[in-house]
Amino acid sequence: MATTQTLTPVMERQRRANMRRNAFYLALIVVGLLAPFVAYPVFLMKVLTFALFACAFNLLLGYAGLLSFGHAAFLATGGYVTGYLLSSYPGLTPELGILIGTGAAVLLGVAFGALAIRRQGIYFAMVTLALAQLMFFFYIQAPFTGGEDGLHGVPRGHLFGFISLRSNLAMYYFVFAIFLIGFAIVQRAVHSPFGQVLKAIRENEPRAVSLGYNVDAYKLLAFVISAGLAGLAGSTKTIVFQLASLTDAHWHMSGEVILMTLLGGVGTLFGPVVGAGLVVSLQHMLAQSPLGNWVNVILGLIFVICVLSFRSGIVGEITKMYRKNFK
Amino acid sequence: MTQEFILETRGLTKEFRGFTAVDDVNLQVREGHIHALIGPNGAGKTTVFNLLTKFLPPTRGEILYRDKSITKMKANEIARLGLVRSFQISAVFAHMTALENVRVALQRPIGTSFHFWKSERTLDHLNDRAMELLEQVGLAEYADVLTVEMPYGRKRALEVATTLAMDPTLMLLDEPTQGMGAEDVDRIVELIREVAKGRTVLMVEHNLSVVSRLCDRITVLARGAVLAEGDYKAVSANPLVKEAYMGTETEEEETSA
Numbered sequence: 001m002a003t004t005q006t007l008t009p010v011m012e013r014q015r016r017a018n019m020r021r022n023a024f025y026l027a028l029i030v031v032g033l034l035a036p037f038v039a040y041p042v043f044l045m046k047v048l049t050f051a052l053f054a055c056a057f058n059l060l061l062g063y064a065g066l067l068s069f070g071h072a073a074f075l076a077t078g079g080y081v082t083g084y085l086l087s088s089y090p091g092l093t094p095e096l097g098i099l100i101g102t103g104a105a106v107l108l109g110v111a112f113g114a115l116a117i118r119r120q121g122i123y124f125a126m127v128t129l130a131l132a133q134l135m136f137f138f139y140i141q142a143p144f145t146g147g148e149d150g151l152h153g154v155p156r157g158h159l160f161g162f163i164s165l166r167s168n169l170a171m172y173y174f175v176f177a178i179f180l181i182g183f184a185i186v187q188r189a190v191h192s193p194f195g196q197v198l199k200a201i202r203e204n205e206p207r208a209v210s211l212g213y214n215v216d217a218y219k220l221l222a223f224v225i226s227a228g229l230a231g232l233a234g235s236t237k238t239i240v241f242q243l244a245s246l247t248d249a250h251w252h253m254s255g256e257v258i259l260m261t262l263l264g265g266v267g268t269l270f271g272p273v274v275g276a277g278l279v280v281s282l283q284h285m286l287a288q289s290p291l292g293n294w295v296n297v298i299l300g301l302i303f304v305i306c307v308l309s310f311r312s313g314i315v316g317e318i319t320k321m322y323r324k325n326f327k
Numbered sequence: 328m329t330q331e332f333i334l335e336t337r338g339l340t341k342e343f344r345g346f347t348a349v350d351d352v353n354l355q356v357r358e359g360h361i362h363a364l365i366g367p368n369g370a371g372k373t374t375v376f377n378l379l380t381k382f383l384p385p386t387r388g389e390i391l392y393r394d395k396s397i398t399k400m401k402a403n404e405i406a407r408l409g410l411v412r413s414f415q416i417s418a419v420f421a422h423m424t425a426l427e428n429v430r431v432a433l434q435r436p437i438g439t440s441f442h443f444w445k446s447e448r449t450l451d452h453l454n455d456r457a458m459e460l461l462e463q464v465g466l467a468e469y470a471d472v473l474t475v476e477m478p479y480g481r482k483r484a485l486e487v488a489t490t491l492a493m494d495p496t497l498m499l500l501d502e503p504t505q506g507m508g509a510e511d512v513d514r515i516v517e518l519i520r521e522v523a524k525g526r527t528v529l530m531v532e533h534n535l536s537v538v539s540r541l542c543d544r545i546t547v548l549a550r551g552a553v554l555a556e557g558d559y560k561a562v563s564a565n566p567l568v569k570e571a572y573m574g575t576e577t578e579e580e581e582t583s584a
Contacts, residue, residue, distance in 0.1 A: 193434055193450055194443035196423075200431045203420035206382070210418070211432045211493060212406035213440070221441060 032176050041168040042240070047280045048179040049237040054260040054272030055186045056229030061258075062267030063190055064222040065202035069125040069254050070112065070132025074105040074227040076139060076249035078234030081105075083151040083244035084144045094157045094165060098178070098235040105231020106224055108135075113223035117216055129251065136249045150245030154238055171240060178236050182229050187269055189225060198222055259299065263306050265313025274314050332391075333358040333497055333527050334379070334410075339388035341374055348374045350551040351388070356497070356544075361519070361528045363538045366548035367571055372531045373415075375548065376501055379529070380412040381405055392497075409496035415505055417482040421475040425466055425485050428474055429457040432492035460488040464518060480511035487518055498522070500530040504537050516540055539563075547571070 035044055053075055060066045082101030085092055116127040139145045146152070156165040165171045189195055201208045201215050208215050238244045247253065256279065264275025279299065286295045310317045334356040341349040349371045356362045364372050377383040379390060381402040390398050397405050406412075420428050433453045434440055442449075461467045464484040469477065474485060483503065490498060503519060504512045516537055519528065523541075532538050538545060539559045547555045547562055549571040555562050562568055 188446070189443040191447045192443045192445050193437075193439045193447060194441055194445075196427065196431055196434065196447060196450065197440050199423060200420045203422055204418050207414065207418035207420070207489075208431075209382075209402045210380070210406050210412045210414075211489070212403050212435050214401075214403050218441070221443065225443065 029180070032180075033173075036169055036172045041172040043280075043284060045168075045172055045175045045240045046237075046284075047277050048175050049233050049240060050257075050260065050280050051273040051276040052179050052182045052236070053230055053233035054257050054264070054276045055183055055269075056226045056233060057257045058261045058266060058268075058272040059186050059189060059229070060222055060226040061261060062271075063195065063202065064198050064219055066117070066219060066223065067121075067125045067258075068116075068128040068223075068226070069251070069258070070128035070130075070135075071226075071230050071257055072249050072251060072253035073112070073132035073135040074108060074230035075234035075237075075253060075257075076135065076244070076246075077108050078102055078105045078231030078236075079238040079244040079248050080139060080145050080151070080234075082235035083154045083238040086154050086157060086239070087151060090155065090157075092157070093161050094159055094174075094239050097157075098232065098239065101235030101238070102228055102232045105234065106228040108231075109224040109227025110220075113220045113227065117219045117223060129254070132249075132251060132254060136246070136251070139246060139249050145244070145246075148246065150243060150247075151238075152243050154242045154244065156239055156242060165239070175236055175240060178232065182232055183269075183273075185225070185229065189222075190269065194218070194221070259303055261313075263303065263313055265316035265319075268313070268315040268319060271313050271315040278314075331358070332356060333393060334529065335391040335394075336379070337389045337391070339375070339378060339390065340386050341371075341378055341383065342386045348551050349378065349385075352548070352551075352553055354546060354553070356527060356529050358527055359525075360543040361523050361530070361541050363542040363545045364529065364531045364548060365533075365535070365538060365545060366554070369550075370548040370571075371551040372548055373501070374551075376412075376499065376531050380410070380499055382412075406493065409494070410499060411490050411493045411495035411497075412499040413486055413490055413501055413503060415501045417479065417486050419474045419482050419485050419489070422473060424471055424473055425461060425477070425488075426454065426457050426470040428485055429460050429488050429492050430454065432489045433457060457492070460492055461485075463491065463522075464488045480507060480514065483507070483511070483515060484518065487515075487522060491522055495526060497527045497529065500528060500532075502531055502533060504532065504534050512537065 057068065057071050060068055078101040081104040082097040085100060086094065086097045112128065112131050115131065116124055119127055140147055156171060158164050159174055163170060165174060197208070197213055197218050201213070201218055205215055234248060260275035260279045261272045262275070263278060264273065265271025282299065283295055286292060286298060291298065306313065312320060332355045334354070336352055336354045339349060339352040339354070340347065352375060354375070364375060366372050374383065378385050381400060385398065389396055392405070392408060392410060397408070420431065423431070430450060430453050433456055434450055439445060439449065458467060458470060461470055464487050466481060466484055466488060469481065474482060477485065500519070504515050507515065512534065519541060542559065545557065545559055545562045546553060547568050554571055555565045555568050
C-alpha cells in the first residue's frame with residue numbers, strides 16, 4: 001500500500017506538531033492564570049476583550065479574505081444590549097446578559113452579512129462601513145443607550161447568581177474563561193471542514209464555485225460567527241468597565257481592530273492577540289506619559305512602519321523566520 | 328434521440344452593450360467525445376465557455392444538459408450535476424497542500440462543509456481517495472507540498488486531479504496547455520486522454536497539434552458564430568476555416584512551439 005507509506009511521515013509530523021502546539025497552549029493558559037498577580041487585572045481584561053474582538057475580525061479577514069470596516073457595530077451592539085439589560089433588570093445574571101448581547105450581535109451580523117457579501121473587495125468594506133455608521137447614528141438617537149453620555153454604572157452582578165464579580169480578580173477569571181471560549185471557537189472554525197472551504201474560497205473563489213460550493217453561504221456563516229464573537233467581546237467589555245459608550249460604535253473602533261490585527265499578523269491565530277496586547281499597552285503607557293496627546297500619531301507611525309517593512313505582522317514574521325530556520 | 332448529446336446549445340447569444348460576442352451558436356457535444364472549440368483570437372471561444380459554465384448569463388438562447396435546460400442554473404449548481412470546468416490560469420488553492428486541494432473537492436458531498444465545530448481530522452478518511460487521485464496524475468509524492476511552491480505543469484496536473492475528484496461526467500477545459508513548454512504539453516495531452524475515458528470533454532484550445540491528437544470533433548468559431556464543424560480532417564480542409572485563420576498562422580506556430 002503505497003498510500004499509507006507516503007502518509008505515515010506526514011501524520012507523524014502532524015502528531016508532533018500537535019503535541020508542541022498543545023504544550024504551547026498549556027503554557028499560555030498558565031501564564032493567563034498567573035497574570036493578574038503580576039499585572040493590573042483591569043488592564044489585562046481590557047487586553048483580553050480587545051484580543052477577542054481582534055480574533056473575531058481576523059476570522060473574517062485572515063481566513064475568509066473579507067475586509068470589514070464596520071466591526072465596531074457588533075462590538076457596540078453586544079455592549080449596549082448587555083449594558084441596558086443588566087441595568088434595567090437587576091435579577092438578570094451577567095452570563096445571561098452576555099449571551100443575549102452576543103445573540104443580538106449575531107442577528108445584526110446576519111442582516112449586515114446578507115447585504116454586504118454580495119459585494120467584493122473595497123465595495124464590501126464600504127458597505128460594512130456604511131451600515132456601521134447607520135448603527136452609530138441609531139445609537140446616538142436610541143432611548144436606551146444614553147446617547148452622548150452612554151450607559152454608566154452597569155452592575156457586574158453575580159455570575160450564575162452566586163459568584164460576585166465585584167472583585168477584579170473574580171472578574172478577571174470570568175473574562176479569561178470567555179476569551180478562551182472565543183479563541184477556541186475561532187481555532188476550531190479555522191481547523192474544521194468549514195475552515196477548509198473558507199480557505200479555498202479565499203485562495204480562489206471561482207475555483208471554489210466550480211467545485212460546487214455556494215460561496216456566499218460560506219462567507220455569510222463566517223461573517224455571522226465573526227459578528228457574534230465581536231458582540232461577545234463587546235458584552236464582556238461592558239461588564240468589565242460597567243459602561244457602554246459611543247466610542248465602541250465609532251468607526252475609529254473599526255479602524256483600531258484592523259490595526260491590531262495587521263500589526264499582530266493577519267491570518268495567524270495569535271497575531272490578533274499580540275496586536276491587541278501591543279496597541280492597548282501602548283495606549284495605556286502613552287496616556288500616562290507627556291506624549292499623551294500623540295497616541296494616535298504614534299500608533300499611525302507604527303502602522304505605517306508595519307505595512308512598509310513587515311507586512312505579515314509580528315506573529316506572521318516570526319512564523320516565517322521559524323519556518324526558514326528550523327524546517 | 329435520448330442522450331445522444333450530453334450538452335447542447337440553441338441560439339446561444341451574448342451581447343455586451345450592443346457588441347455581439349456570441350451570435351446564435353448551436354453547439355452539440357456528443358456523449359463520450361473529446362470536443363474542441365477552436366477559432367482565431369476574438370472569436371468568442373472564452374465567452375462561449377463562460378456561458379456554458381454559467382460564469383456569464385446569456386442574453387438569449389438555451390443550454391441543455393442531457394435534454395434538460397440548465398440556462399437558469401448557477402455556476403455551483405451545474406458543478407454538482409457533473410459539469411466541472413477548469414480555468415485558463417491554473418486554478419489551485421495556493422496556500423493549501425496538494426492533498427488539501429483535492430480533499431476540498433471531495434468533502435462537499437459528505438455534507439459537513441458548514442460544520443465549523445468539527446475538527447478537520449474528520450476529513451482524514453478522504454485522504455486515501457485524495458492520494459489515489461494524486462497518484463493518477465503523478466503527484467503522489469507532492470501530497471504534502473504547499474501548492475504555491477509547485478512548478479506550473481504540476482499545478483495544472485493538480486487541477487486535473489481536483490476536477491477528477493468531482494467525478495465529472497462532462498469536463499470543460501479552458502486552454503489546458505496554455506503557457507506550457509513542449510514537454511508539459513505532451514504530458515497534459517496524455518493525461519487528458521487518460522482521464523477522458525468514460526467521460527465527455529469539451530475544451531477550448533489554441534494549440535492545433537493538441538487538438539488534432541486528442542479531439543473527436545471540432546467546432547470552429549469566428550466572429551462569435553459557428554464557422555465549421557466536423558473532425559480534424561474535415562475542418563482543416565475547409566476553405567472557410569483556412570481563410571479565417573490566415574492572419575493568425577504565425578501566432579499559432581508560436582503557441583504550438
